[in-house]
Amino acid sequence: MNRFTRRQFLKISAATFGAGATPPAITAAVAAARQAPGPVTTVPTFCEMCFWKCSGIAHVRDGRVWKFVGNPDDPLSRGRLCPRGTSAPGAVYDPDRLRKPLLRVGERGKHKWQAVSWDEALGHVAKRMQKIAAQHGPESIALISHGFGGSFIKQALRGYGCINQVLPSFAQCKGAREVGWTITYGEGLGSPEPLDLDNTNCLVLIGSHLGENMHNTHVQEFADAVARGIPVIVVDPRYSVAASKAKHWLPIKPATDVALVLAWINVIVSENLYDREFVAKHGHKFDEFAAEIRDNTPEWAERETGISAETIRVTAREFASHRPRTIIHPGRRSVWNGDATQRSRAIALLNALMGNWGRRGGIFMPTAMRVPGYPKPDFPKPGRPRVDSPQTGYPFADEFEGVSTSLRQATLSGKPYPVKGWFVYASDPLHVFPNQQETLRALDNLDLLVVIDTVPSDIAAYADVVLPESVFMERHDDLFAGFGRRGWVSLRQPVVKSPHDQKPGWWIAKQLSEKLGTGRFFPWRDIEEYLAARCKKAGLSYAELKKKGVVLGPKTAITVEDGYQLEFGTPSGKVEFYSDQLKAAGFDPVPKYTRHEEAPDGFFRLITGRAPVHTFSRTQSNPYLAALMPENEVWVNTRIAQSLGIEHGKYVKLRNQDGIVSGRVRVKATERLRADCVYMVWGFGHTNPARRHAHGRGANVAQLTTRYQIDPIMGATSIHDNFVAFVKEA
Ligand code: SF4
Numbered sequence: 001m002n003r004f005t006r007r008q009f010l011k012i013s014a015a016t017f018g019a020g021a022t023p024p025a026i027t028a029a030v031a032a033a034r035q036a037p038g039p040v041t042t043v044p045t046f047c048e049m050c051f052w053k054c055s056g057i058a059h060v061r062d063g064r065v066w067k068f069v070g071n072p073d074d075p076l077s078r079g080r081l082c083p084r085g086t087s088a089p090g091a092v093y094d095p096d097r098l099r100k101p102l103l104r105v106g107e108r109g110k111h112k113w114q115a116v117s118w119d120e121a122l123g124h125v126a127k128r129m130q131k132i133a134a135q136h137g138p139e140s141i142a143l144i145s146h147g148f149g150g151s152f153i154k155q156a157l158r159g160y161g162c163i164n165q166v167l168p169s170f171a172q173c174k175g176a177r178e179v180g181w182t183i184t185y186g187e188g189l190g191s192p193e194p195l196d197l198d199n200t201n202c203l204v205l206i207g208s209h210l211g212e213n214m215h216n217t218h219v220q221e222f223a224d225a226v227a228r229g230i231p232v233i234v235v236d237p238r239y240s241v242a243a244s245k246a247k248h249w250l251p252i253k254p255a256t257d258v259a260l261v262l263a264w265i266n267v268i269v270s271e272n273l274y275d276r277e278f279v280a281k282h283g284h285k286f287d288e289f290a291a292e293i294r295d296n297t298p299e300w301a302e303r304e305t306g307i308s309a310e311t312i313r314v315t316a317r318e319f320a321s322h323r324p325r326t327i328i329h330p331g332r333r334s335v336w337n338g339d340a341t342q343r344s345r346a347i348a349l350l351n352a353l354m355g356n357w358g359r360r361g362g363i364f365m366p367t368a369m370r371v372p373g374y375p376k377p378d379f380p381k382p383g384r385p386r387v388d389s390p391q392t393g394y395p396f397a398d399e400f401e402g403v404s405t406s407l408r409q410a411t412l413s414g415k416p417y418p419v420k421g422w423f424v425y426a427s428d429p430l431h432v433f434p435n436q437q438e439t440l441r442a443l444d445n446l447d448l449l450v451v452i453d454t455v456p457s458d459i460a461a462y463a464d465v466v467l468p469e470s471v472f473m474e475r476h477d478d479l480f481a482g483f484g485r486r487g488w489v490s491l492r493q494p495v496v497k498s499p500h501d502q503k504p505g506w507w508i509a510k511q512l513s514e515k516l517g518t519g520r521f522f523p524w525r526d527i528e529e530y531l532a533a534r535c536k537k538a539g540l541s542y543a544e545l546k547k548k549g550v551v552l553g554p555k556t557a558i559t560v561e562d563g564y565q566l567e568f569g570t571p572s573g574k575v576e577f578y579s580d581q582l583k584a585a586g587f588d589p590v591p592k593y594t595r596h597e598e599a600p601d602g603f604f605r606l607i608t609g610r611a612p613v614h615t616f617s618r619t620q621s622n623p624y625l626a627a628l629m630p631e632n633e634v635w636v637n638t639r640i641a642q643s644l645g646i647e648h649g650k651y652v653k654l655r656n657q658d659g660i661v662s663g664r665v666r667v668k669a670t671e672r673l674r675a676d677c678v679y680m681v682w683g684f685g686h687t688n689p690a691r692r693h694a695h696g697r698g699a700n701v702a703q704l705t706t707r708y709q710i711d712p713i714m715g716a717t718s719i720h721d722n723f724v725a726f727v728k729e730a
Contacts, residue, residue: 036062044071044549046480046490048148048472049084049091050615051169052192053480054216055550056081056088058473058495065089065473065496073550075217075484076192082216083613087624091471092496096455096621096691098468099500108443109462111689118503118511125465126515128448129160132420138162139384140420141448142407147426148492149469149477152509152522153452155376157423159513159521163382164410164419166402168432176716177334179396180344183579185357186569190366190483195327196559197221199361202322204233204315206257206347208331209240214612215332231322233315235260237607238635238679239672248315253306254605254677254720255337255596261346262593263301263309264316265293268353273320275355282566283352285578292578292590304593323354325361333610336720338709341396342591345579349591352575358566360559369487369553371479371538374530376521387416394715395585403715405433405708411442421448425505426469428457431617431683431700434708434717452508455621456690468502470494475504476527479534487553489538491531491545506530587713596721603657603723604636605677608701617683620694631698633668635679636726641669646726653727654678654699658706661727665699678724 038061046055047068055074059067068088072079081088101121106112116124132140138161143154146168154165169175178188197203198221210222226232226245234246235257243249252260268274269290279286298309319326328350334340356362388406390397397403408429411419422443429439443449443462451463454471469475477492510522524530528542535542545551557563570576583589599605613619613628620626634654636646646652648669654662663685673679684698704724708717 036064038062043493043495044491044547045473045495046074046492046549047077047081047085047088048492049088049619050214051147052076052215052217053148053482053490054081054085055490056085057549058088060495063496065092068473071549073548073552074490075482075486075488075552077216078220080216080220082214082219083628084214084615084619084625085216087613087622088473090622090624091454091619092473092499094455094621094623096693097471097500098454098456098460098466098502100468101501102466104464111461113466118501121465121467122508122512122515125448125450126512128464129421129516132447133161136418136420137383139164139382139386140418141423142166142387142411142419142421143423143425144168144404144407144427144429145423145425146432148480149472149475149505150425151478152506153423153425155521156509156513156516156518158379159518160516161380161382164386164388164402164407166388166404166407168404168427168429170398170401171403171405171716172335172432172434172719173333175335175398175401175714176340176711177330177332177344178398179714180341181330181348183341183396183582184345184348184352184570184576189330189363192217192484193330193332194364194366194483195221195329196361196364197225197327199325200225200230200327201325201361202231202233202319202327204235204319204326204328205242206235206261206329206331207334207336208329209236209238209242209609210329211241212612213332213610231318233319237674237677238609240609248311248318250307250311250315251674253304253674254607256305256593257336258339258343258346258591259296259301259304259593260307260312261343261350262293262296262591263298263312265346265350265353266296267298267313267316268320268350269293271317273317274353275323278324278355278357279353279577282357282568282575284570284572284574284576285580289349289577289590292592296593304595320354324356324359326354326356327351327362328354335711335716335718337594337596337718338711338721339594340711340716340718341713342588346591349577352577357575358560358564360561364485364558365564366483366485367487367553367556367558368481368483369489369538371481371489371534371540374524374533376523379521384417387419388715394711394713396714398714404429405710405717406715408433408439408442411445412438414445418445420446421450422446423450423452424457424459424463425452426454426618428459428617430458431702434702434705434719436700436703437706452505454502455618456688457617458686458688458691461688461690467508468500469508470498470502470504474498474502476506476531477504478506479531485558486555488550489540489545489553490550493546582713599676599723600657603725604640605720606654606656606701606704606722606724607677607679607720608682609679611681614681614683617686620684620686620697621691623693626693631666632681632684633666634699635668635670635673637673637675638669638671640675641667644726646728651729653729654704654724655727656704656706657723660704660706662699662704662724663696664729
């Protein structure tokens with residue numbers, strides 16, 4: 001296979017933060033490890049610098065980790081890590097790490113703490129939980145979690161009857177996509193998305209900036225695809241790194257994606273460019289669908305999107321000519337406006353017209369190894385439903401992942417019942433949820449806020465108890481059974497010892513359960529006994545897994561070409577071009593375009609995205625990554641900057657439509673952005689002074705996102721519905 005070199009791969013991932021970025025400073029600890037005498041040992045483990053779970057091999061000398069590289073056996077890393085994974089030693093030696101359990105002794109948010117023992121901290125948490133449960137029921141204690149290590153905390157809380165457990169990745173990221181695809185195909189795409197980029201002949205990216213959105217495997221496959229010379233079509237108001245590799249860049253007016261996708265569908269259907277055999281065999285109510293999109297012509301879409309009708313036709317014919325080896329990328333964070341589910345469903349339907357479901361070069365059918373759980377008692381039956389149950393809110397919401405903003409709303413209103421305790425694990429609602437003021441008001445209603453993290457997040461400043469977790473290189477977590485072209489199991493295991501009084505999540509969960517009197521949900525002595533038992537039940541050797549880090553499962557059929565039989569879990573058992581279940585619930589059975597509000601005079605739509613060297617708000621104090629990208633910038637079109645008298649490289653603030661003013665942020669005046677919007681990377685502008693190396697650097701997008709639409713189908717909150725104006729510094 002014609003593979004990109006490591007240098008070319010890094011070029012794609014590095015392009016947004018500048019080829020001339022400062023080389024990473026070597027921390028004293030890593031420098032000491034490099035110079036220390038003695039042998040180097042290697043330990044395999046899997047990465048948590050983001051949540052993609054690439055396996056790597058840590059190099060250790062004199063008890064210190066000094067290098068982390070990809071594990072060649074791992075289907076996700078393929079032997080190469082992204083810049084954040086490579087910088088994982090910086091997480092171990094992050095100068096801002098939480099070191100000891102902390103109890104708040106002053107007013108919430110005033111940063112007065114007392115360092116205490118684990119026994120005292122967990123005893124305090126257990127007592128406060130018992131008090132809340134006695135007054136309001138255990139359902140009044142909730143968990144907000146993002147991170148693989150959270151599985152044991154979830155188990156401890158479920159064992160105590162706490163059913164309200166939400167993943168912000170549902171309502172604030174990929175939930176709308178999962179629901180849109182499930183309504184269409186009967187199943188979502190999951191993570192990693194099973195896109196056969198290695199064999200595709202045409203890739204369409206719509207609002208998805210691969211390379212800046214650094215999901216390692218996909219970026220490697222994308223780099224290979226670019227090297228093969230496949231046509232890439234990028235739809236983005238910004239000339240992203242991916243756009244720079246594209247044959248066609250369509251600088252769409254923000255918030256009009258659905259119009260473009262419907263017009264593409266219109267061209268494909270009216271010109272008979274779709275896979276008629278696939279549609280005839282697997283499609284449900286195609287004629288009704290075709291009738292619904294008849295008026296969505298390219299000429300109509302041109303007026304909405306700013307993309308010429310001619311370009312819409314040319315690009316549709318181009319990607320249709322490569323079907324079924326064409327992928328219209330489903331995206332991941334897909335909650336741009338309030339119609340996110342229908343937007344994702346439109347993209348799902350466009351893929352269906354390509355007949356790429358279950359096809360080589362399209363969307364393959366991933367497989368996984370079966371790893372039975374460790375036997376444990378049944379969780380207690382809840383006395384009440386969740387506060388975000390589909391029956392009380394959004395009919396297609398996910399019972400497992402939960403709607404985080406419904407949890408916040410219940411905390412604010414006390415309805416359908418009071419929520420009085422939050423556990424926050426490896427997430428920061430002050431950076432993830434829209435409208436910070438609402439989140440801060442919700443915190444005022446809590447009797448208990450427990451934050452479990454490795455670094456002091458902004459929400460940790462408001463906690464009653466802060467519990468310092470070991471970073472991933474210092475701990476075991478549960479086994480990871482990955483879905484992919486082959487199934488596999490990876491192990492996370494300690495590489496070095498925690499430097500202070502940090503503890504792994506499994507230990508925190510088990511100890512807390514024992515204090516709550518629910519230790520029976522952790523019926524094992526320690527984590528290795530648990531892991532070895534799970535391996536044994538799966539027919540795996542724990543010793544081999546410890547040595548290799550990754551064990552691969554057998555090859556099975558994953559495409560129609562190699563014998564996979566397609567089945568669809570929709571009500572009709574087919575691909576639902578027209579959704580009767582959406583219609584029955586009062587929604588459009590075929591996606592329709594909604595025109596979104598325009599920016600007021602003097603304002604610009606705030607759009608956002610990611611950088612390849614940071615993960616949300618978690619990595620800004622990592623010394624290596626901070627050296628590469630210490631702050632975010634606000635991108636503005638050069639012509640607009642000139643007309644407003646805003647200089648490239650100078651600092652400004654941003655004021656949104658509700659009068660909220662951001663922190664200082666540096667201007668990037670560029671031709672690479674449309675004139676009607678500004679762009680910032682998410683995750684900066686930290687306010688917790690304990691995060692010394694990230695504090696006050698850049699602006700927090702979430703702070704400016706005071707206005708949001710809620711997707712009525714499944715509860716996702718939009719992040720591209722705010723407008724900002726520039727405030728020049730005196
Ligand atoms: Fe680690 Fe990068 Fe893989 Fe994420 S994508 S798990 S940060 S190597």
